[in-house]
Amino acid sequence: MISQISAVTSINLRSIPQRWGMSLATILSIALVVGVLLGFLAMANGFRATVSGTGSESIAVLLRSGSQAELNSGFGRDTVRLIETAPGVARDEDGAAILSAELYVITDATKRSTGNDASLSLRGVDDMAPRLRENFELVEGRMFAEGSNEIVVGEGVLREFSGFELNSTIRMGPNEWRVVGVFSTGGSVFDSEIWADIGTVQNLYQRGASYQSIRVQLDGETGLTELQDYAENEPRLDLDITTEKEFFAQSAGGLSNLIMYLGWPLAIIMAVGALAGAWNAMYASVDSRVREIATLRTLGFSGFAAFVGTLVESLLLAFIGGLVGALITYFVFDGVSASTMGGSFTQVVFSFAVTIQSVISGVVLALIVGLFGGFFPALRASRVPLLEVHG
Amino acid sequence: MNDLTLIRKSLFRKKTRAILLILSIMTAFLIFGALASIDRVLNSSEELSRADRLVTVNKINFTQTMPYAYWGRVGAVEGVQAVTHASWFGGYYQDIRNFVQAFAVDVDTYLEVYPELVMPADQRAALSERRDCVAVGADLAEQYGWAVGDRFPLSSNIWRQADGSSAWDVEVCAIMTIPDQELPTNYLLMQYDYYNEALAFNRDQIGWMILLTGDPANNDAVSERIDTLFANSPAETETTTEAAFSQAFVEQLGNIGLILSLVVGAAFATILMIVGTTMVMAINERTKEVGVMKTLGFSSSRIFTHVLSESVLLSLVGGLLGLGAAVLLLGGIAEVAGGQLPGLGVGRETWIQALGLMLAFGLLTGFVPAVNAMRLKIVEALGKD
Amino acid sequence: MTDVLYELTDLSKKYTRGKESVAIFEDLTMTINRGDFIAIMGPSGSGKTTLLNLLGGIDKPSGGQVVCNGLRIDNLSQAKLAKWRSSHVGFIFQFYNLMPTLTAAQNVELPLLLTKLSSKERKRRVQTAMEVVKLAERAKHRPRQLSGGQQQRVAIARALVADPDVLLCDEPTGDLDRATADEILETLQLLNSELGKTIVMVTHDPAAAKYARRELHLDKGRFVETGAMA
Ligand SMILES: Nc1ncnc2c1ncn2[C@@H]1O[C@H](COP(=O)(O)OP(=O)(O)OP(=O)(O)O)[C@@H](O)[C@H]1O
Numbered sequence A: 001m002i003s004q005i006s007a008v009t010s011i012n013l014r015s016i017p018q019r020w021g022m023s024l025a026t027i028l029s030i031a032l033v034v035g036v037l038l039g040f041l042a043m044a045n046g047f048r049a050t051v052s053g054t055g056s057e058s059i060a061v062l063l064r065s066g067s068q069a070e071l072n073s074g075f076g077r078d079t080v081r082l083i084e085t086a087p088g089v090a091r092d093e094d095g096a097a098i099l100s101a102e103l104y105v106i107t108d109a110t111k112r113s114t115g116n117d118a119s120l121s122l123r124g125v126d127d128m129a130p131r132l133r134e135n136f137e138l139v140e141g142r143m144f145a146e147g148s149n150e151i152v153v154g155e156g157v158l159r160e161f162s163g164f165e166l167n168s169t170i171r172m173g174p175n176e177w178r179v180v181g182v183f184s185t186g187g188s189v190f191d192s193e194i195w196a197d198i199g200t201v202q203n204l205y206q207r208g209a210s211y212q213s214i215r216v217q218l219d220g221e222t223g224l225t226e227l228q229d230y231a232e233n234e235p236r237l238d239l240d241i242t243t244e245k246e247f248f249a250q251s252a253g254g255l256s257n258l259i260m261y262l263g264w265p266l267a268i269i270m271a272v273g274a275l276a277g278a279w280n281a282m283y284a285s286v287d288s289r290v291r292e293i294a295t296l297r298t299l300g301f302s303g304f305a306a307f308v309g310t311l312v313e314s315l316l317l318a319f320i321g322g323l324v325g326a327l328i329t330y331f332v333f334d335g336v337s338a339s340t341m342g343g344s345f346t347q348v349v350f351s352f353a354v355t356i357q358s359v360i361s362g363v364v365l366a367l368i369v370g371l372f373g374g375f376f377p378a379l380r381a382s383r384v385p386l387l388e389v390h391g
Numbered sequence B: 001m002n003d004l005t006l007i008r009k010s011l012f013r014k015k016t017r018a019i020l021l022i023l024s025i026m027t028a029f030l031i032f033g034a035l036a037s038i039d040r041v042l043n044s045s046e047e048l049s050r051a052d053r054l055v056t057v058n059k060i061n062f063t064q065t066m067p068y069a070y071w072g073r074v075g076a077v078e079g080v081q082a083v084t085h086a087s088w089f090g091g092y093y094q095d096i097r098n099f100v101q102a103f104a105v106d107v108d109t110y111l112e113v114y115p116e117l118v119m120p121a122d123q124r125a126a127l128s129e130r131r132d133c134v135a136v137g138a139d140l141a142e143q144y145g146w147a148v149g150d151r152f153p154l155s156s157n158i159w160r161q162a163d164g165s166s167a168w169d170v171e172v173c174a175i176m177t178i179p180d181q182e183l184p185t186n187y188l189l190m191q192y193d194y195y196n197e198a199l200a201f202n203r204d205q206i207g208w209m210i211l212l213t214g215d216p217a218n219n220d221a222v223s224e225r226i227d228t229l230f231a232n233s234p235a236e237t238e239t240t241t242e243a244a245f246s247q248a249f250v251e252q253l254g255n256i257g258l259i260l261s262l263v264v265g266a267a268f269a270t271i272l273m274i275v276g277t278t279m280v281m282a283i284n285e286r287t288k289e290v291g292v293m294k295t296l297g298f299s300s301s302r303i304f305t306h307v308l309s310e311s312v313l314l315s316l317v318g319g320l321l322g323l324g325a326a327v328l329l330l331g332g333i334a335e336v337a338g339g340q341l342p343g344l345g346v347g348r349e350t351w352i353q354a355l356g357l358m359l360a361f362g363l364l365t366g367f368v369p370a371v372n373a374m375r376l377k378i379v380e381a382l383g384k385d
Numbered sequence C: 001m002t003d004v005l006y007e008l009t010d011l012s013k014k015y016t017r018g019k020e021s022v023a024i025f026e027d028l029t030m031t032i033n034r035g036d037f038i039a040i041m042g043p044s045g046s047g048k049t050t051l052l053n054l055l056g057g058i059d060k061p062s063g064g065q066v067v068c069n070g071l072r073i074d075n076l077s078q079a080k081l082a083k084w085r086s087s088h089v090g091f092i093f094q095f096y097n098l099m100p101t102l103t104a105a106q107n108v109e110l111p112l113l114l115t116k117l118s119s120k121e122r123k124r125r126v127q128t129a130m131e132v133v134k135l136a137e138r139a140k141h142r143p144r145q146l147s148g149g150q151q152q153r154v155a156i157a158r159a160l161v162a163d164p165d166v167l168l169c170d171e172p173t174g175d176l177d178r179a180t181a182d183e184i185l186e187t188l189q190l191l192n193s194e195l196g197k198t199i200v201m202v203t204h205d206p207a208a209a210k211y212a213r214r215e216l217h218l219d220k221g222r223f224v225e226t227g228a229m230a
């Protein structure tokens, strides 16, 4: 049986070049289907990796309750003071709380790709902010000086927006700023932000002594619950407290889900189209070999061997198509930088990420197309009447 | 019998093949119809826009507010025929996930600047009578099952009242529609005074202003006058046309148009290859028949037309079925989404584009085999067994 | 009455294969009279089919002239030739060459699509042609559902329906058994004697040739008259 199948299969495969037009069309169409799927998955994965990938379990984000996003939040200096002495907050060797109270303003900047304005986050922080970002690193220049019109920008901002080169002066709204440093947080959302001294931001944007978020380092595993309990029972506090990881996971959901839910149905509809193509190509293959198959059958080969032979041909074409699609997507899309609107209407810079899992999904989709596309033609091959041997 | 019979018969000569080709063409047009509609929904605010309507926002970013007094000052600017203002409320209903697109506005001037918003006269009158009255778009009312007379607390995820509460009690006094257009009315208008007086912070600020210039030719001059008026103040402004403003907002999502075009392009490239090669093969199979037709006296150009018509017919059948499927699919999605995705559907423009695409696609896939058939030499065709 | 239909003058046909050129015939001169029924015989490869193709205007000579009904056809454009063929010649092939997707009647109607006849008139003509070949009751059948002989009758009806001057038949009975072949040949003979159709028929079969009025033998590019019937 095995030898029969391999004999028929090799005859089939050797006949592919005779029908190279159809075979090539099948391969390329399946490649395109896989390409579209992987493109969407790469976008969703990249976006998700940026937004939620770096969220830490040991850092808590504090917002005014019910505000959902930093943009909507707001509270005064008194809230910050209460948190500074709250339980569950980690302290440094001097006993000071590891805490960063921040202000969040949206500003316009010019996108390199389109030349149009898009919104960026301008964050007012003090020198504690870097300590509450894992992987923070100043790649160029220095931090801003307190009380100055100086800013440091994330790598993503530099990559996607124009005018933020080191030492340049940039006008945002009525104010001029000087770029004195470039920082990286290892590809997290913060790389899409501009940081300035909080006092300056409060002044220029008439925010008085108000803040929009507090980030704290949690003290051990129980830190979060201690802090939450404290906030709950302290009537002067009105805050939602989550870990940074959870906070980002919430904001990543929407868009990356949308991309996924758009990507899969599109790929499946396209796969149906390609399926029809593969089916056709395999019918053509069987048609062109009817006589050959009948001859083999009269020699004693089984119908099953003819069936498998055809199916293998179809699967092989599909597999090649899937692989070609995956490779092309990898070389074209992997690492490509893009930006889109994240939570709070501001831009999040991210890189497309073609992952192994998505490549596997793509190849599996291709094989399914090959399987279904080859099945009925294979059935026909197994049922070629012996009389066809006479042509 | 006529030429169409011949074309139809040759097209369906191998039924499975024809059906598979139609199916694959269908998928491409289904994708086209669905994505074109999504694109249209994203850009629908652009359709809504009026050429002489301008939007003034804070120059830093549209999320920054500006003083209430700006409204009166803009009203006095030369060339401004009517001006209103609006503020983003960040609304939700009962649960924080039930997002409500709510604006705090000055109702009288708002309806003046947006004359396309209509409501029954008695509702319009009631709206101005009480400060807690709100006007709800018909699509939004449908989504939450609201009717005139319903009272509910409208919560905000941004604003607080001085007493710490974040909900404003409102009553639905009017249901708004936009007649004659498939435009969504999925938002709620509440009254600025009612909202503003209760605010704990950021009182006497407005989000943005919308104004009419009466003539698009005046747009540039008016925008410049307004922006100069507020230059060098803490809240500088930026005035653009309504269309440009909404376009800029949609573009922030990224180059969605490009992504959608790429997908549609990939779908068409796929079936172009499939249908193109199959057509070439199908006509090759018929070499001898083409030879016989020519022997009978059918001219080469007529044969060329036959083959081309065959592929155009194939493309039309598949394309129309695909677009039909898109209509059904979008109808289903709109049903499931309740009133959240108003305006979802295959528009007239999409139909026209799709018909053009079908024609182009048919001509493209039929061209090579048609030329082959046209060039075919009778003697060679007949000699082939 | 010696009414001349075809006049071939110094006709030659060469094929070039690589560097050498092979002449199928050279300086062939002959006439074919209206109302004649000629059988052309000759060894395989002698150029019989080629000659028919030249007569029917589906191939062009390398030299010389083909004049049919006073019209020189060897230098007509492809488009003009197609039009000329539709009204002046009917072809009958060894393997029938019917359109597999069309019914018998539709196959017969095919050449009429090239005329300006109304669909009613077309129907009438198809009906007549089908009756002449005695196949009226098979009008709705597809070629696949017909026997070889029946298919060839459909082909004859198709060749006939546009009322051409001449029927060119290339081994019309080559694929049929004796009895069926005889029926087909009788039909051709009838068309010749009753309807006055000029027929040029290529055949390998001496028995078939006997149905013709004249037998010509083509060998090495020359014609030898081998016999004529009364
Ligand atoms: N396209 C071509 N190129 C080169 N040689 C050709 C071509 N077509 C025909 N020939 C040659 O011309 C010669 C005459 O061919 P033709 O088909 O007319 O012969 P025939 O008398 O009809 O033979 P048969 O009885 O086998 O049908 C043959 O030797 C053939 O090889």
Ligand SMILES: [Mg+2]
Binding pocket: C048, C049, C050, C170
């Ligand atoms: Mg021959």
